[in-house]
Amino acid sequence: xxxxxxxxxxxxxxxxxxxxxxxxxxxxxxxxxxxxxxxxxxxxxxxxxxxxxxxxxxxxxxxxxxxxxxxxxxxxxxxxxxxxxxxxxxxxxxxxxxxxxxxxxxxxxxxxxxxxxxxxxxxxxxxxxxxxxxxxxxxxxxxxxxxxxxxxxxxxxxxxxxxxxxxxxxxxxxxxxxxxxxxxxxxxxxxxxxxxxxxxxxxxxxxxxxxxxxxxxxxxxxxxxxxxxxxxxxxxxxxxxxxxxxxxxxxxxxxxxxxxxxxxxxxxxxxxxxxxxxxxxxxxxxxxxxxxxxxxxxxxxxxxxxxxxxxxxxxxxxxxxxxxxxxxxxxxxxxxxxxxxxxxxxxxxxxxxxxxxxxxxxxxxxxxxxxxxxxxxxxxxxxxxxxxxxxxxxxxxxxxx
Numbered sequence: 001x002x003x004x005x006x007x008x009x010x011x012x013x014x015x016x017x018x019x020x021x022x023x024x025x026x027x028x029x030x031x032x033x034x035x036x037x038x039x040x041x042x043x044x045x046x047x048x049x050x051x052x053x054x055x056x057x058x059x060x061x062x063x064x065x066x067x068x069x070x071x072x073x074x075x076x077x078x079x080x081x082x083x084x085x086x087x088x089x090x091x092x093x094x095x096x097x098x099x100x101x102x103x104x105x106x107x108x109x110x111x112x113x114x115x116x117x118x119x120x121x122x123x124x125x126x127x128x129x130x131x132x133x134x135x136x137x138x139x140x141x142x143x144x145x146x147x148x149x150x151x152x153x154x155x156x157x158x159x160x161x162x163x164x165x166x167x168x169x170x171x172x173x174x175x176x177x178x179x180x181x182x183x184x185x186x187x188x189x190x191x192x193x194x195x196x197x198x199x200x201x202x203x204x205x206x207x208x209x210x211x212x213x214x215x216x217x218x219x220x221x222x223x224x225x226x227x228x229x230x231x232x233x234x235x236x237x238x239x240x241x242x243x244x245x246x247x248x249x250x251x252x253x254x255x256x257x258x259x260x261x262x263x264x265x266x267x268x269x270x271x272x273x274x275x276x277x278x279x280x281x282x283x284x285x286x287x288x289x290x291x292x293x294x295x296x297x298x299x300x301x302x303x304x305x306x307x308x309x310x311x312x313x314x315x316x317x318x319x320x321x322x323x324x325x326x327x328x329x330x331x332x333x334x335x336x337x338x339x340x341x342x343x344x345x346x347x348x349x350x351x352x353x354x355x356x357x358x359x360x361x362x363x364x365x366x367x368x369x370x371x372x373x374x375x376x377x378x379x380x381x382x383x384x385x386x387x388x389x390x391x392x393x394x395x396x397x398x399x400x401x
Contacts, residue, residue, distance in 0.1 A: 003190060007035040007170070010185060010194035012177050012208060014038035015048035016153075017378045018200035019160045020390035022169045025198075028394060034169045035194070037187055039176030044157040046277070047202055048383065050347030052227070052257050052268070053153050055079060056381045057094070057145045059114030059121060060245060060252070066364045068117045070385035070392070075147055077387040082151055085159050092258045094148035094240035095129055097138035099330050103244040104139050110244070111143060120147055133239045135332040148240060152260045153383060177201065180211045183371065196397065197372040203276040203350040209374040214367040218376055219296060221353045221360070222276050223315075225268035227257065227344040228324055234262030241331045250306065250351070250360050254318070254327040265344055266328040269318040270311075272297055279346045296355070305359035352377035364389065366396050373397045 008029070011022045014036050022036045040046075055078055058071030082089050098104040107123070114121040122144040124132070129142040136142070165171055175189035185192045199208045203222060209215035230236065241256040251270040258264060275289035300308035318324045325337045352361040364385075365377035375393060382389070 004184065004193050005035075005190055006033070006193045008032040008195045009034045009198065010192050010196070011036045011198045011200060012185070013200040013202055013205075014043045014161070014171060014173070015046060015200065015202055016044070016157055016160065016383055016386040017048075017202075017375060017390060017393075018198075019043065019157065019164050020386050021198055021200055021375075021393050022171075023160070023164050023167060024390050024394045026164075026167050026169055028398075035192065036164065036169055036171045037175040037177065037189070038171065038173045039188070041173050043161050043171075043173070044154055047347060047350060048157050049154050050345055051153055051381075051383045053150045053260060054094075054240065054257060054381070054384070055089070055147075055149045055151060056384045057114075057119050057121075057148045058117055059110055059119045059143075059145065061117070062113060063116035066389075066392070067362070067379065067385070068113070070364070070389045071381055072117050072119055073388040074381075074385040078151075078156070078384060079147070079149065081387065082156065087151060087155050087159060088260060090150040090258060090260045090262065092149060092239045093132070094145040094242060095133055095136055095138075096143040096145070096242045096244060097129065097136060097331060098140075098142070098244050099137070100139060104141065106244045106247070107141065107143055109247070114143075119145070121145055133237060133241060133332075135237065135334060136241055137331055137333060144239075150240075150258055150260045177204070177208055180208075196370075196401070198393070198397065199372065199374040200378070200393075202378065203348060205350070205374060205376050206352070209367065209376060212372045212374065214372075214374050215376055217354055217356045218352050218361070218365065219355050220276065221296065221300075221351050222273040222278065222293065223251075223270045223349040223351055224273045224278060225270055225347045225349055227265040227267035228321060228340040229342045229344050230264040230266070230339050231341070232264060232339055237264045237332070243331060250311070250362060254324060256328065256331060266324060266340060267318070267344075268347075269315055269324070270349065271315045271319065272312050273348055276350075277348065279348065296353070300353070300358065303358060305357065349380060350378070352379070364392075366393065368397065368400055370400050373400065
């Protein structure tokens with residue numbers, strides 16, 4: 001027992017969700033020992049540091065969903081945080097455009113969702129849209145979201161990590177989870193005995209949850225997202241440009257993203273990945289993952305509630321630069337495929353699937369008891385939602401204690 005470390009709360013995974021859960025626990029329990037484990041040598045190596053950097057506003061989702069509430073509140077909280085800490089935000093806003101009559105009609109639904117969720121939106125004519133972004137294409141009108149912006153995810157998570165350490169949280173890198181045995185958690189940094197374990201491990205959350213008797217009906221289905229960078233100079237586009245989303249489709253479609261430094265990228269893809277950390281080539285290859293996810297994907301190809309086979313084929317086509325650029329050409333003028341030659345850093349979306357119902361879970365999912373809490377689905381846009389969602393996780397945890 002001499003080598004066993006004790007802690008009141010043990011948070012597994014120091015991404016943006018894990019860090020904010022640890023900080024929220026410290027705010028509510030200032031005298032508690034809080035240990036935060038990260039398997040990598042630095043924080044933000046996975047979803048937290050590989051996302052688009054867009055602070056979404058929260059008008060895509062019905063107001064009764066957790067995602068709508070946390071996106072709205074998270075946008076405000078993260079904007080305030082960046083302003084307070086002096087982290088630069090590109091407050092460029094976002095246009096949502098319609099290519100045809102069917103999409104134009106769907107703008108009304110998005111406007112209604114925004115109003116119901118208390119999100120500031122402006123309905124603008126095509127002419128007014130071009131005043132905001134001269135290169136935009138839209139049928140007769142568009143939606144402008146003035147509170148959508150961009151930040152550097154690495155700058156944000158680095159500041160949050162510094163705050164966590166200053167607040168007395170014991171953050172340990174190179175401390176990957178190995179297994180749990182009774183009330184002990186074995187890691188690469190030793191054995192911990194914790195009063196309560198919080199699993200915020202993202203891509204690996206389902207695996208860890210199963211060790212604690214949870215995630216019986218759920219599993220992670222990873223999707224790879226890649227953007228194409230434009231070599232046009234900063235300011236070539238003034239605002240994000242998004243298509244009207246297919247509300248039955250789990251992803252937002254190809255769009256223009258303005259980065260924090262004013263550069264432009266198009267994408268992302270949402271290509272099924274072969275293993276959880278399948279970023280490039282055979283990097284981080286995992287044979288067990290390959291087998292498990294391959295079997296799950298093959299099963300979903302045969303039968304799923306969300307037409308996985310069509311989704312996979314549609315997304316695989318986006319590996320073609322020419323095809324990806326052709327989708328972007330529907331949103332803006334003067335798009336030259338030769339300006340889009342460099343792929344950005346890939347990211348993996350940790351998408352949860354209900355294996356019994358054979359459908360994707362499109363909202364946040366928590367499971368737990370008095371000993372452990374498991375964040376099974378910190379669903380996109382989890383980075384935007386991170387501050388209020390983390391408070392919600394701690395509420396859930398405290399209700400189970």
